[in-house]
Amino acid sequence: MDNEREQLRQQAVDIFLDLEERPDGSAEQEAREAFLARGDAERSAYASVARTWAAAHPAPRHRRRGVPAVLVLAVALLAGVLLGPEALLWHRSDYSTNASAARHFTATSGDLLYLDASSAIDEQFDANRRMLELLEGAAYFETVQDTRPFLVEADGLTARAIGTAFVVERSNGVSVAVAKGQVEATRDGQRFMLSAGEKIHIFPDGRVVRTDIAPATIAAWRGNQAITKNTPLSDLAAALDRRFSGRIVITDSSLAAARVSGVFSLADPIATLRLAAGLHGGAVTAAPFLAVVSPDGSLFDFQPPD
Incomplete structure (x- = not known):
């Protein structure tokens, strides 16, 4: 089921980005309509991508002093949050x-x-x-x-x-x-x-x-675990990032360098990230395709469009 959702999400991303590049293209519009007509799952996947894109490109009336949040989100999307390594590299990999x-x-x-x-x-x-x-x-x-x-x-x-x-x-x-x-x-x-x-x-x-x-701790991810010993939070975040359909960003260098030790589950990357960051006073704000770790969780202080 997870693989099916991931495939639908990737199809929605491809169709959405094609239409963003060529909004007047008849082939792109037809591809979108055909995808949406397939069913509720397809419409939900496309709507999720559209909401994320809208959050990264809010209309001027929604912009407040939280411009850095918009910039982080936009850069993350352009850097591959929507596409992910599977879309960028699968054509090269065996x-x-x-x-x-x-x-x-x-x-x-x-x-x-x-x-x-x-x-x-x-x-x-x-x-x-x-x-x-x-x-x-x-x-x-x-x-x-x-x-x-x-x-x-x-x-x-x-x-x-x-x-x-x-x-x-x-x-x-x-x-x-x-x-x-x-x-x-x-x-x-x-x-x-x-x-x-x-x-x-x-x-x-x-x-x-x-x-x-x-x-015994090498490649503990084979057992869906991350075993750390006085390890920077940024290293644990990198392991969790591979389990997250998007990107994890730590905005504070001191928080990124904070040391964590323990056996952490990779089954729920955001829950684990909140636990580990919370040990050092950090907070996690999660959105589709992006999770941000900051000292007070205040990075997202803009209102996304309806």
Whole structure:
């Protein structure tokens, strides 16, 4: 059922945006009418998209001093809130997931791939190597015996498996954590040898942080959990973001850096986000396709149009 709703939502987004680009286009108008005529579920999905777009583009009479909220919402929509990684990357990927859940796949080589929600991988195997590119999100890999090297690329990093189970994640840079065996990671001429229980995170500015991590907690999202230990709230929000059909934005840098520890459920990302943010005095305002974490929840102080 969730997959059906997600597909309907994506169809509604595509039709709505086509009509926004070409409001006088007869083909676009006909596509909308045909979609709406299919039933109540389609009309509800389209109305939800229209409401979100209207909230991001309110008429002047509705604008008050809450202009930043409008800007955040508009930027979020344009940055891919409506489209999401599944719409932007599915045409490139061989394996992908939507926001509803993580899934496991078996590559053509027999290697196990476990993708977190809202993740995508492109397979580039040939006679000499098993190469996968992580386009979005996070993925856990368990390799099989094969004479060809097993390589994962993500944001300029290449991770080479050495009899391994490991995870690669793209979030505020790129990270590799090893559950079994060893991984050789290279990026921009730097080389890192990681063993079970070790993790590196390379931030967008090139800064590298190497930490120890309990192997049992690696890729806890496979069990629909996030296990954190003195972890920035922004990292937990990134894990929750992949389970949310939209985007999560933290407006305050101090709140984003606040440390959280515990075992959190990914089943209800907004409820978990409210719990974790509330520990540090933060509040969450949720709307279709967007959830905003702020110190007092006051970011949305405009009145959306009727």
